[in-house]
Amino acid sequence: MKNLLNAILIRLLLISCQSNSVKKTEILKYRITDKQDISYLNHPRMKYIIILDVDSLPTDKEMRNTAIYIWENGNKNWKEFTAFMYLPETSIAAYGIGEFNED
Numbered sequence: 803m804k805n806l807l808n809a810i811l812i813r814l815l816l817i818s819c820q821s822n823s824v825k826k827t828e829i830l831k832y833r834i835t836d837k838q839d840i841s842y843l844n845h846p847r848m849k850y851i852i853i854l855d856v857d858s859l860p861t862d863k864e865m866r867n868t869a870i871y872i873w874e875n876g877n878k879n880w881k882e883f884t885a886f887m888y889l890p891e892t893s894i895a896a897y898g899i900g901e902f903n904e905d
Contacts (some may be wrong), residue, residue, distance in 0.1 A: 828867045831855035847882040849866075853886055854897070862898075869900025877902070 828905035850872065854860060860868075869885045877883045880902075887898040 806898055829871045830860055830868045831862050832868060834865075836873075837843045845882070846880045848877060848880045848884070850877075850883075852885055852887045854889055856889065858888075861899075865898040866900070869898070869902075873902045881903070 832852050832854050834850050835853055836849075838849045840847045840849050852868075852872070854865075854868070865887055869887065872885055873883050881904050883902040885900040886896040887900070889897045
């Protein structure tokens with residue numbers, strides 16, 4: 803019985819390690835070029851301008867995962883957080899926009 807429990811624990815550890823590595827590969831390389839605090843009254847808001855470091859058009863899933871990653875790593879304290887994502891060498895219009903709020 804003890805061997806069975808050990809085998810199950812090892813299996814769960816391997817599965818969790820594999821899922822973490824998949825998540826990291828689905829996050830695009832990026833650089834943040836501008837951060838603007840656009841808060842008003844008691845409503846904290848932040849806007850990031852992000853340049854994606856890609857050679858081809860990213861998928862919706864990759865951009866979504868990247869925006870979520872940026873929001874989860876240091877930006878959850880804002881009531882509103884917006885990430886404007888641009889492709890390299892373009893500055894006319896954002897290719898993707900990620901918007902997060904406290905809900």
